[in-house]
Amino acid sequence: MSTPSVTKPAILSVDDDPGVSRAVVRDLRRRYGADYRILRAESGAQALEALREMKLRGQPVAVLIADYRMPGMDGIEFLEQAMDLHPYARRVLLTAYADTDAAINAINVIDLDHYLLKPWDPPEEKLYPVIDGLLEVWRSAEQRPVYETKVVGDRWSPRSSQVREFLARNQLPYRWYPVDEPEGTRLLEAAGADPLTCPVVITAAGTALIQPTDSELAENVGLTVEPSGDFYDLIVVGGGPAGLGAAVYGASEGLRTVLVERTATGGQAGQSSRIENYLGFPDGVSGSQLADRARRQASKFGAELITTRDVVALEINGSARTVRFADGGKLCAHTVLIATGVDYRRHPAPGVDEFTGRGVYYGSAMTEAAECAEQEVYIVGGANSAGQAAVFLSRNALRVHLVVRGDSLERSMSHYLVRQIAGIDNIVVHTETEVVGADGDTHLERIILRDNSTGTEDKVDAQRLFLFIGAAPQTGWLDGVVLRDAAGYVLAGPDLMVDGARPPGWELPRPPQHLETSVPGVFVAGDVHAESAKRVASAVGEGAMAVMLVHRYLA
Template identity: 60%
Template sequence: MTPPAVEPRKPAILTVDDDPAVSRAVTRDLRRHYGERYRIVRAESGADAIATLKELKLRGDAVAVIVSDYRMPQMSGIDFLEKAMDMYPLARRVLLTAYADVSAAIDAINVVDLDHYLQKPWDPPAEKLYPVIDDLLEKWHATGDRAMPYTKVIGHRYSDRSWEVRQFLARNGYSFRAVNAEEPKGQQLLEAAGLDDSRLPVVITEKGETLVEPTDVELATLLGLSTSPQLEMYDLAVIGGGPAGLAAAVYGASEGLKTVLIEKSSTGGQAGRSSKIENYLGFPRGVSGAELTTSARLQAEKFGAEVITTQEAGKLEVNGVGAAHSIQLNEDHTIGARAVILATGVDYRQLQITGCWDDPDDPGCNYIGRGVYYGASVSDNSECAGEDVYIVGGANSAGQAAMYMSQTAKSVTMLIRGSSLEAGMSQYLVDRILKTPNITVRTCTEVIDTTADDDHLTGLLLSDRRTGETETVTCDRMCCFIGATPRTDWLEEAGIARDDHGFVLSGPDVMKVSGWMLDRPPHHLETSVPGVFVAGDVRSESAKRVAAAVGEGSMAVMLVHRYLAEA
């Protein structure tokens, strides 16, 4: 999906006057002189002007100058400017007064921190209006508020759901800005939307539409993603939207198969979270995981593949050799497919220490999404600005996260159980890390406990595996990359053979552990169930590299064609 284009917006100059003739006159003069650089907005009452400011705030537009009449019914210019200050405190304020109101206007300077007052009439504007506005605009540009012409996600810093919403949008390539609900900007946006911080997160779109505590389905609808299958039967169903699944969808659809890809959250898998992949063939300057996988999704859709988001495969029903298999999805959807490719990928293994895992005996003690994260933790590296970040793990994904967050974090410390980075990481990445001044690598070190403040992580207890010595450190954010757990529990009922670690067996390995029911041997990537194939990290003994996953996804489609020709 292509992220929505964000066009530069002109800052607004707002005029408010209950006299239509005066209102038109000041708008005409402002537009004549400033119309090319600013958006001139007119209101004829204080209430209308407040409504206009709320709309501008929700849309993320900046307001540079507010010009208000003093004498207006229902709401005086002073009262209006007081309310306007709450939404746009940095906008410059001008009061229009008649000669008899000059003393009142002067007294009001202290009330609304007035920047200037003008007497009516202001003719000629070149002498009496434009020099004043020019000066105020210059001051506003030096210190003033800036537009936020993006979708805004307002949430608490230590809210797991707020983090999940940001991740969902970011991993689907959607432009947005994260706003802390406790900061003035967040409070202003909530007030403009008529909300408070009791129901978060809140998503305010670029057009000013508001989603309160949105579900993944609502977010997918916002992004224009499909959330339910269009057909009941497909030639090929691909389960999982990482590099292997995307490659399978591209090749399946391009070769004429009715193809559907099912992904529970966002396409890309673990690769989609990588800030920069520098050793993928054909990208000498590197490519972000999101860019690579978003392009792959667009490519699959271009060839006619149906990509379904927010659906998860929960059951695979095997209907016999040559018959279509049934896949049960959430929300009571069931689809049929003549062939299936399993590309569900893996989850990062959870640390079995306080607050770092889904402990059924203590569900309230969980800091996941509130300082503890598995995989990449930030949708924008500004989220970790000024923080002390610890990264647990020494593979490429951990190194890429360290490099990305080091751009804004106060410090990044990598904790490695082994004796060196080189054992599990590409050399080019090792060299980059060692040259980055705010990244520290601690080998032979592991996390054995956590410290917390109320509901979020504040520190770690570390142990030196060589000496046994322990140390408590301050930690704002811990990101874990400590091995893989395959997403295969749902396959047990279907009789899919797996190894001792839960990874799916295929090809010759199937013959060693299960009764193969056909005269022919299983195809190289075929599982113990004929017509069900596996590709990518979820396959036993796979290479765990993006290029390998892409290759297996495309190879699996070739084997699907052979299977369908035989059936």
């Protein structure tokens, strides 16, 4: 029996030549029309628009077929962007014999599944066997279901903000319903809840979760919260760029690898609206896209990704290294990689803590961007993360105020970002300035700015304040086990060797390897590593290097 058309998976063909496009669709419909929606587009842009619409409607896409030579956006560029919308769709490139080198290169660039030489006649021999195989792979692949989760809450509730941010950072689509709007009220009634019990999360299966914890959320929306085993070759603690890089390289090189993340993969980089200086992305890439691709890549190689598990202790038990969780569970391995990154420092000004989640946000809080339309928005910080947030929010906000304690942005921000900010009319940079107070009623309404060059203070209206004020490693769970510097960053390799002496308790005949901590078999990578570069590329590189050193240790 054929599947009803509204639920049929789609096969989409993209070709700027109408004759070729019609021929492809004709052959596809003849074979697959009963069970699949056969769609065509005549440009990459047109096809991406159709894919976005299908994404919003939760309609699955099974196969994408794109011609290599198209004006404006060639087939490789189209398939690369389509991956972010429908990562599980199988990808095929149509190419002429002269372009086979480009097709072969695309296998690595966009994880291409197949390329077809034109013409493909007869389709029974050259087209259908390829599509049959790809559809079989697509049907059997483990895919994350598309959830239409509903979140009902107060727009000024800190926990409602945290729930939305949790879902967004884990790439889980949801719809937001303010509790004071009619549809929000109807959903609360259906769930048997009231405004005082918000936030309420209603899953696609119809389960109502009242004030859920992150763990309860994860369990009910399809995230993995339990490891499949008790012992691994490598435990990666932290899911930022360093941790994801290690998970990809560890799993791809045969190590039984598990990554444990407290909240969401991507770390601080995953919250960046646009990273433009990362190698291989000349047009930039959002932190969430980069994190999602890395997560899919790690899973593809067999790494396990466990979320909402908070590591609170590290133990050394003979040759085993054990991490303990806040809920009492534990996990053991031959080696451990510490890649927990850093958290933003808390702002000391009076009133700021009181309004956290109610107008004050640490980091970019991408879920709040839509609420900033036509508002005066304030951002505190002078590093790249603050600059990226300013550029992003300037698209909708009436004006973005970048508050910097230093006398210029050049001291701490990349040159390309300084130039971008200088060219955006609605971004105002306040140097030698800091926030010294915040107040309001039920949410943030005003902040107090102090000009440090003159000592004058000014109270200004503000409903959104985003804070990027430096970072601190959260490494208290390593107390008494792994050596750290005075600020809490983890020491490794040469930094452990004082006057040529090995660290206390080191029993191996060799000195610590470059990223190895004071405990043999325990490594560190990324921002939590003392004296690290604090850049995405260097974090990924350290994650990859750590895996090489893990192999040496195991050997």
